[in-house]
Structure formats: C-alpha cells, structure tokens
Amino acid sequence: EDQVTQSPEALRLQEGESSSLNCSYTVSGLRGLFWYRQDPGKGPEFLFTLYSAGEEKEKERLKATLTKKESFLHITAPKPEDSATYLCAVQARGGSEKLVFGKGTKLTVNP
Amino acid sequence: DAGVTQSPTHLIKTRGQQVTLRCSPKSGHDTVSWYQQALGQGPQFIFQYYEEEERQRGNFPDRFSGHQFPNYSSELNVNALLLGDSALYLCASSLRFFHEQFFGPGTRLTVL
Numbered sequence: 001e002d003q004v005t006q007s008p009e010a011l012r013l014q015e016g017e018s019s020s021l022n023c024s025y026t027v028s029g030l031r032g033l034f035w036y037r038q039d040p041g042k043g044p045e046f047l048f049t050l051y052s053a054g055e056e057k058e059k060e061r062l063k064a065t066l067t068k069k070e071s072f073l074h075i076t077a078p079k080p081e082d083s084a085t086y087l088c089a090v091q092a093r094g095g096s097e098k099l100v101f102g103k104g105t106k107l108t109v110n111p
Numbered sequence: 112d113a114g115v116t117q118s119p120t121h122l123i124k125t126r127g128q129q130v131t132l133r134c135s136p137k138s139g140h141d142t143v144s145w146y147q148q149a150l151g152q153g154p155q156f157i158f159q160y161y162e163e164e165e166r167q168r169g170n171f172p173d174r175f176s177g178h179q180f181p182n183y184s185s186e187l188n189v190n191a192l193l194l195g196d197s198a199l200y201l202c203a204s205s206l207r208f209f210h211e212q213f214f215g216p217g218t219r220l221t222v223l
Binding site for chain 1: 115117142144146151152153154155156159166167169199201203205210211212213214215216217219
C-alpha cells in the first residue's frame with residue numbers, strides 16, 4: 001500500500017531562519033511526487049511536481065528535492081506569509097491517478 | 112481564467128440526511144477527483160470521474176456516489192449521513208494523462 005509520512009508535524013521558525021520539511025514515501029513505482037500549500041479552511045495550492053531522483057524545483061523561497069525514498073522542501077529566509085500547512089502527495093504508476101497524501105507539516109513563521 | 116469552483120461553501124446537515132456537493136473544473140480540464148479531508152489529516156481520495164464515468168474509487172462506502180456531466184462539472188452525493196462524515200470535501204481537476212491536480216476551495220460539511 002502506498003504511504004506518505006511527513007515530519008515534523010509542526011515547525012516554528014523565526015523570520016529569516018531557514019529550514020527543511022521532510023516527506024518519506026513508499027510507493028509501487030513513482031509516477032510523481034507533489035507538494036501543496038494549504039491555508040486554514042482552504043483548498044491545497046499546487047507548488048511543485050517532481051518525477052525522478054535528483055530532480056529539483058524552485059519557486060521564490062521554496063526549493064523541492066527528490067531522492068528514491070524521500071523529498072525535502074527547503075525554505076530559505078522564510079517570511080510570516082509562508083505560514084501554512086505543507087502537504088506532500090505521491091501518485092503511483094499503473095493507470096491510477098489518485099494522490100496519496102501525508103498529514104502535512106504546519107509551518108509557523110514568527111516576525 | 113477561472114480556477115476550480117465548488118458550492119456550497121458551508122453546509123450543515125443532521126444524521127441520516129442526504130447531501131449533494133458541486134464542482135466546476137478549471138477551464139480546459141476534463142477529469143475531476145473528489146477528496147475528503149478530516150481535521151488535522153491529509154486529503155483522502157474518494158473517487159475520480161472522466162468521460163462521465165467513475166474510473167477509480169478509494170476506500171469509501173457506497174453511500175458516497177458521484178456524477179460527471181457533459182460539461183465536465185461533477186457532483187458528490189452522500190446518503191445516510193453519519194457524524195464521521197463531517198469534513199472538508201475537496202474537488203480537484205486535471206487534464207487526462209497530465210499529472211497535476213488543482214484543488215478548489217472545498218465545501219465544509221458539518222453533520223449534527
């Protein structure tokens with residue numbers, strides 16, 4: 001069964017204090033790994049798709065990386081507006097298009 | 112370019128009632144997936160519709176059913192509501208064979 005585990009569950013940072021979020025996964029053949037940002041009471045907002053080990057993608061202060069067993073979301077010099085829950089999801093090969101999500105990491109950035 | 116829209120925003124029902132939630136996909140998308148997100152959890156896949164047929168289903172009982180219309184919009188129906196059905200219901204749209212799914216704002220369902 002495909003599984004995604006995210007750590008830590010919650011993370012508090014000071015503005016400007018860089019850190020990383022972890023997403024460990026087991027999947028029967030990875031088609032893609034996805035990162036989303038979710039604000040309270042709202043739908044997830046798409047950030048990145050990663051397809052193969054060694055791939056990296058960047059957007060503003062965020063950088064996502066992928067290995068064969070895990071993905072990291074690096075946040076450089078975060079700002080208070082980066083506070084949100086970050087969700088990781090995997091999609092398996094073989095015709096299935098469902099996303100299997102982790103529980104997310106709740107990030108709080110204090111000014 | 113309109114994104115994914117869902118209605119209603121909030122809904123309050125009592126146990127045993129039935130509910131219908133609606134979703135309009137992002138312009139150009141032909142596939143709709145539904146997810147249930149309980150408080151503090153990640154979204155759980157309910158089912159996916161493409162070409163007006165249910166293509167894949169997650170571990171949800173038959174009380175959960177859906178429909179897709181020729182204009183690609185979709186409905187999620189839940190019968191015989193239970194307290195445990197209280198959650199944020201998310202609709203995601205995508206273009207078939209492309210992997211990214213884009214989510215709507217969700218419908219918050221409360222069952223009393």
